[in-house]
Amino acid sequence: MSQLIFHVDVNSAYLSWTAVKLLSEGRPDLRLIPSAIGGDKDKRKGIVVAKSIPAKQKGVKTGEPVGLALRKCPELVLEKPDFDLYRKCSAKFMDICRKYAPALEKYSIDECFLDMSGTENIYPDPIALAYKIKDEIKNTLGFTVNIGISTNKILAKMASDFEKPDKVHTLFPAEIETKLWPLPVGDLLFVGSATAEKLRKSGIKTIGDLARANIGFVKSILGNKMGQMLYDYANGIDDSPVRTSAREAKGYSISYTYEEDITDKARAYREFLALTEKVSSRMRSDSVKAYCITVTIRDTSFKTNPTRRSSPSQQT
Template identity: 60%
Template sequence: MDRLIFHVDVNSAFLSWEAARRVRLGEPDLRLIPSCVGGNPERRTSIVTAKSIPAKAYGINTGEPISMALRKCPNLVVVESDFRLYQECSKAFKDICRKYAPVVEEFSIDECFLDMTGTGKVYPDPIKTAHDIKNEIRDTLGFTVNVGIGANKLLAKMASDFEKPDKVHTLLNQEEVESKMWPLPISDLFGVGKASTKRLLDAGIKTIGQLAKTDISFLKMLVGDKAGEHMYALANGIDESPVTSEEREAKSYSVVTTVEENITSYEVANHILLGLADSVCTRMRKEGAKAYCVSVKIRSDDFKNQSHQLNFMEATDVTEEIYETAKKLFADLWDGKTPLRLMGIALSNISKDEEQQLSLFVDEEKEKQKKVDAAMDSIRSKYGMGKIMRGSVMKSSMKVGRKFNV
């Protein structure tokens, strides 16, 4: 039977969610004025994490410092990120999706896959159903989504990325793959990393269509056997991976450390975070588990607790990735002044489903980091945890002169 998959993706999620909240309170719509989301706007270190279309017109880019964005557009409205709001909005739109689809896979905080295969009796017109879902989310929650309809997850995801916002697109058959997907640059193809993109471009392969028609043995030579086969399949619109709404284990892995001297600088805090990430990831990998969610907890010297969490697109067990995310969460949590007594990292939404991870995305940088992790794990399993440390953890414990109890 032919498969029928929807991919629902919130348009500029963080900004839209904040805008919808403000509109409900009778405030101006952030989507219609130059605005951006960016950590704590009081701090110089904050960066733009989402922006409105009018802000984009001023040349403001995601990832650039707020101070630079303000120079480009002095009237820019900068709002703080609010992870609790994001989690609420995420749950609300996914609950609407669950009313329509028998199987829903949460793919990231603002995306999910719906397996609509075999629902023809209830929903004879998939395009109409997609519009119904999209409109119900817009009309009841106040923000817009794109819905991509495809014959598999890859095609549904590619389709939802076409023209935005508030649109439904299809990639249902070979004809549509050739007319809508093949003209796109290879950098638009999911699952093709930066390093491979460069190698393909150097070899003169610029569009997804050219990639789809490249000789597969040449591709394997260019980027390696596994990546070559993977890319060839994706460019031809082939993806067998299932939509899985697996019950994630309630289990979580966590580690906290209290310090004798208060933490007062980002430098020290980040070194501690790396030590924590290293420790908790090693433990998780030992059990063959991966996490969809990372949270960071801090306690100030007046015993106030705070925490932030973020969901990953894909479950991960890579120390570097978890550390980088923890660093960002921490930068959002901490004012940079209040002395801290305790820091912790928790990994939750645990998955042990290996196959699913391999299906859609192969990230070369991540593959490298996995090898580093595997090497460290094997040395530690032979000689114990204390025998080998990541370079920067070692440096920090010497500099700070204290042992972390992790």
């Protein structure tokens, strides 16, 4: 029996969430003016972590220094990120999704997968259901999401990335050739700019080119593991299950994007200690222990370097 998977993705999450809060305080809607989250306007320091569509139209890019963004767009309204607010907004929209979905996997702070398989008798029309969930989030929480629908996670995720905001898209296997294959290869999940460049140099320009390429050739460019995975994704193949939130709840994490680069070791250790203290205080209040600790560092080009450390003995 084929699966039915939804991917729900908040549109410009950090910007939308801050916008909804400021709107409730009588401030103008950040989504309708050139605005961005991140950095410090007075010091002209830090980087842009999210931007509005009007800011995008002025050339403001995510990840660029605030000073550069302000030169492109002097009227840019800058707001600081508020991660406590973001965690609350994240929990609220996922609670709405949970009302309808037998299984939910939190994929990131603003994205989740819903396994809707076997719900045909309760919800005979999955597209109508996706609209209902999308509209309920918009009407009760004030921000919009995209929902992608398909038979597995990769296709549902690719579908939610089609035209934004506030849209429902399907990408069923029969639609792969027309909706997925014409896209540039760099649009495929996990194809970063370096991988896309390697593929383009080898004549693979679209996702369809990758799907129809010789698998041996793809592996010779990207290595066996990565080559096979991306080749499968381009062909819409993915059998990974939706991991329910019961398993999700076993992990405790915290992350923070700094308004300025941290370049000295002493400061890095201080910040690291502060984050560790925050996450461990949550764990203490839940009376849980950890046996595996993962540290992830994201650099100025938004590249992520995970390092994993496991300790044999349990520790709080």
